[in-house]
Amino acid sequence: MxxxxxxxxxxxxxxxxxxxxxxKSTPVVPISxxxxxxxxxxxxxxxxxxxxxxxxxxxxxxxxxxxxxxxxxxxxxxxxxxxxxxxxxxxxxxxxxxxxxxxxxxxxxxxxxxxxxxxxxxxxxxxSCTDYGFGAWAGELRATSDGVEMLFEIVDVILDMYGGQLQVEGISTTGVGQSRMLLQIDGSPNPLNPRDFTVQNVPGSTNTFYGFYHPDPGSLTFSGFDTTRLLPTGILTLSAVGPERVTATFSFRANLRVEGEVGPGGATFAQIESGRVEIVYR
The missing domain is CATH 2.40.128.640 (Lipocalin)
Structure with a gap:
C-alpha cells in the first residue's frame, strides 16, 4: 500500500x-x-x-x-x-x-x-509543522483551585523542543468571570524529554517550572498570583513531548505577585491542583 x-x-x-x-537502474555507488x-x-x-x-x-x-x-x-x-x-x-x-x-x-x-x-x-x-503556521494548537488545559475545576482555552503555545523550553497560556470562562493561567518550563541547555520540572527560584537552577494564575485579568489593582515570591512549591511532570504534541500534569502554590496587594476575597495565595495539559498541533 x-x-x-x-x-x-x-x-x-x-x-x-x-x-x-x-x-529502473541506478549505478551502485559505494557508501562511505x-x-x-x-x-x-x-x-x-x-x-x-x-x-x-x-x-x-x-x-x-x-x-x-x-x-x-x-x-x-x-x-x-x-x-x-x-x-x-x-x-x-x-x-x-x-x-x-x-x-x-x-x-x-x-x-x-x-x-x-x-x-x-x-x-x-x-x-x-x-x-515542525508549527514553524509553517498552517494549523493551530488545540486540546486541554485544566486545573482545580479551591475545589473548583477550571477549563482553559488554549491561546498561546511556544515550544522549543530542542532548546528545552515550553510556554502554555490559557484563558478560562468557566465559573464566574474570566481567569488566566500561564505555565513555563526551562530545561535548557538540554532538549525537552519526559521528566520533572520544579519551582526553584535559585540562580543557575535547571529543569525549572514557573506558574502564574490570575482570577481576574481585567483588574487594575491586582497583578495575580505566581511562583516567584516567598519560596512556593510546584512541579510539572512532562510525560510526553514532541514538536507537535505535549502531555503533562502540574500543581503549584502561587503567592501574591506584588507584595501588599490583595486578591479576590482577601486571598493572599492560590493553590492550583490536579492540573493537566494535553495539546496537539493540527
Whole structure:
C-alpha cells in the first residue's frame, strides 16, 4: 500500500519501495558516509521535505505543501543496509501508524540523494509543522483551585523542543468571570524529554517550572498570583513531548505577585491542583 502524502509524489510506504523494484537502474555507488543529520529537499514555492536522521536511530520528517498550506509529520526509526536507507514509520501527524520505506541513497558533495530525483542539502536545524503556521494548537488545559475545576482555552503555545523550553497560556470562562493561567518550563541547555520540572527560584537552577494564575485579568489593582515570591512549591511532570504534541500534569502554590496587594476575597495565595495539559498541533 502506498499513501501519497499531500498529493505531491512524496511517498509513505507500507511495505517496501526501491528503485530497482520499479524497474529502473541506478549505478551502485559505494557508501562511505552515514546519512545521519538533518536534510532538506525543496521546490521553491511548491513544497519542502525536511528529514532528521538522529544518532540514536530515530527519524522525524516534515513534508509541507506550500501551495495548499498543508503539512504532514512522520516519525519512527532508521537504519542503513548497504546502499539502502530503511525507514520504519510509527507515527504520522501525531497518530500511531505502521509502515516502511526503503530508499537507495547516495551522499555526494555534501548532499543526500534518495532514489532518482530527490536531492537533499544539509541544514542546521529541524522544523515542525508549527514553524509553517498552517494549523493551530488545540486540546486541554485544566486545573482545580479551591475545589473548583477550571477549563482553559488554549491561546498561546511556544515550544522549543530542542532548546528545552515550553510556554502554555490559557484563558478560562468557566465559573464566574474570566481567569488566566500561564505555565513555563526551562530545561535548557538540554532538549525537552519526559521528566520533572520544579519551582526553584535559585540562580543557575535547571529543569525549572514557573506558574502564574490570575482570577481576574481585567483588574487594575491586582497583578495575580505566581511562583516567584516567598519560596512556593510546584512541579510539572512532562510525560510526553514532541514538536507537535505535549502531555503533562502540574500543581503549584502561587503567592501574591506584588507584595501588599490583595486578591479576590482577601486571598493572599492560590493553590492550583490536579492540573493537566494535553495539546496537539493540527
Amino acid at each position: 502506498i499513501l501519497n502524502l499531500l498529493g505531491r509524489g512524496i511517498l509513505l510506504v507500507a511495505g517496501c519501495l526501491s528503485v530497482a523494484a520499479c524497474g 558516509e552515514s546519512p545521519e543529520g538533518i536534510w532538506r529537499f525543496s521546490e521553491t514555492g511548491v513544497s519542502e521535505s525536511t528529514l532528521r536522521l538522529a544518532s540514536d536511530g530515530s527519524f522525524s520528517r516534515v513534508v509541507t505543501d506550500l501551495e495548499d498550506r498543508n503539512c504532514v509529520s512522520s516519525s519512527g526509526s532508521w537504519r542503513t543496509d548497504g546502499e539502502s536507507l530503511l525507514l520504519e514509520i510509527t507515527a504520522v501527524s501525531n497518530a500511531p501508524a505502521s509502515g516502511f520505506e526503503n530508499y537507495r541513497f547516495v551522499i555526494q558533495d555534501g548532499r543526500l540523494q534518495l532514489g532518482e530525483t530527490e536531492i537533499y542539502t544539509a541544514v542546521g536545524s529541524m522544523v
